[in-house]
Amino acid sequence: MDAKVKLKKVNIKTDLELLMAWRSNPLIYKYFHLQNSPLNWSEHYKYWKSQKNTIHWIILYFQNNTWRKIGSIYISNLSSQKPEIGLFIGEVTLQGKGIGTESLKKAVDWLRTKGHKKVLARVHKKNIASRNLMEKNLFVNKGIVKRTDFMLFERELNFEHI
Amino acid sequence: MDAKVKLKKVNIKTDLELLMAWRSNPLIYKYFHLQNSPLNWSEHYKYWKSQKNTIHWIILYFQNNTWRKIGSIYISNLSSQKPEIGLFIGEVTLQGKGIGTESLKKAVDWLRTKGHKKVLARVHKKNIASRNLMEKNLFVNKGIVKRTDFMLFERELNFEHI
Numbered sequence: 567m568d569a570k571v572k573l574k575k576v577n578i579k580t581d582l583e584l585l586m587a588w589r590s591n592p593l594i595y596k597y598f599h600l601q602n603s604p605l606n607w608s609e610h611y612k613y614w615k616s617q618k619n620t621i622h623w624i625i626l627y628f629q630n631n632t633w634r635k636i637g638s639i640y641i642s643n644l645s646s647q648k649p650e651i652g653l654f655i656g657e658v659t660l661q662g663k664g665i666g667t668e669s670l671k672k673a674v675d676w677l678r679t680k681g682h683k684k685v686l687a688r689v690h691k692k693n694i695a696s697r698n699l700m701e702k703n704l705f706v707n708k709g710i711v712k713r714t715d716f717m718l719f720e721r722e723l724n725f726e727h728i
Numbered sequence: 729m730d731a732k733v734k735l736k737k738v739n740i741k742t743d744l745e746l747l748m749a750w751r752s753n754p755l756i757y758k759y760f761h762l763q764n765s766p767l768n769w770s771e772h773y774k775y776w777k778s779q780k781n782t783i784h785w786i787i788l789y790f791q792n793n794t795w796r797k798i799g800s801i802y803i804s805n806l807s808s809q810k811p812e813i814g815l816f817i818g819e820v821t822l823q824g825k826g827i828g829t830e831s832l833k834k835a836v837d838w839l840r841t842k843g844h845k846k847v848l849a850r851v852h853k854k855n856i857a858s859r860n861l862m863e864k865n866l867f868v869n870k871g872i873v874k875r876t877d878f879m880l881f882e883r884e885l886n887f888e889h890i
Contacts, residue, residue: 583797583819587749590820593766604755604820607791629769635745657745658752658766 571668573623573639573676578614581624584635586610588656597690599716619644621676625653625669627660636660639669641677641685648720649677650686666699674703678723685723688716733830735785735801735838740776743786746797748772750818759852761878781806783838787815787831789822798822801831803839803847810882811839812848828861836865840885847885850878 576585588594590604621644625637637660639653653669655661677685687705689696697717701707705719738747750756752766783806787799799822801815815831817823839847849867851858859879863869867881 584746584749587746587753587818591749591753591755593752593754606821607796607819611792630773634769656749657769659768 570628571665572626573672574626576622576624582614585638593658594654597693627665639673641673648684648686649682662695667703670703683723685721687719689719691715691717732790733827734788735834736788738784738786744776747800755820756816759855789827801835803835810846810848811844824857829865832865845885847883849881851881853877853879
């Protein structure tokens with residue numbers, strides 16, 4: 567499985583339409599923080615232009631002798647002690663095939679090489695697939711964030727990802 | 729408005745992920761013929777490889793000094809007397825802004841230059857926006873296609889698009 571997934575930094579010249587299309591799909595944004603309708607371009611573009619202390623990758627998947635773009639993973643708050651990771655599989659029918667785990671592993675490995683000791687993730691309490699993904703990948707459930715529908719997960723980075 | 733829309737032929741090396749993302753959005757595919765769930769890649773790829781007598785364009789839209797990809801329009805059955813046209817605005821929040829009309833005008837103009845005299849379109853009976861789009865653009869409603877939820881529209885091409 568591992569060799570079938572790789573991460574490539576988002577190119578804001580060529581990837582924004584695809585990210586917009588994925589993020590405007592209710593099957594995907596239903597679990598997002600602060601979003602309950604399709605995006606409009608100005609908001610989307612402003613968001614990308616304003617990103618600081620954050621790295622965004624496109625998840626590439628290998629099938630039929632070719633790599634294609636199937637989702638996205640990011641880490642924000644990179645200048646803090648506790649950066650936060652998030653991801654989605656944009657190609658909806660590929661969800662549940664282990665690609666999230668492989669992507670998370672690569673992003674966490676990258677974070678470790680940067681000297682970080684911990685990483686957080688927030689997951690909608692009804693997003694069972696993501697909750698399972700986090701727990702499978704050694705993130706500890708810290709409970710609901712007050713006054714939100716999101717659960718906080720935390721992972722220590724001072725040991726290798728299994 | 730006219731100068732803000734142009735059509736570019738689909739490039740199956742670079743456009744398929746975006747087309748897949750749009751076509752996997754329930755806000756878009758709810759009115760498609762023969763589709764009621766997100767696509768999987770094999771079906772999608774097979775569809776693109778099997779296209780014959782059909783031209784597919786990406787609709788480009790100009791805003792903030794740049795062209796971006798916002799939807800798709802196609803004409804099938806090009807070798808017949810009655811080719812069929814279809815389109816969707818993939819960037820959901822741009823629907824209802826006249827881009828469908830501009831795209832349809834350009835595609836119909838192209839078809840006329842090829843010597844065609846008529847063009848058909850099938851529209852889901854509940855897709856009021858598309859029905860209005862067709863009628864606004866001189867397509868005549870021929871009624872429901874038997875045993876389907878689709879209405880057939882027909883347009884004569886022997887006069888200029890207004």
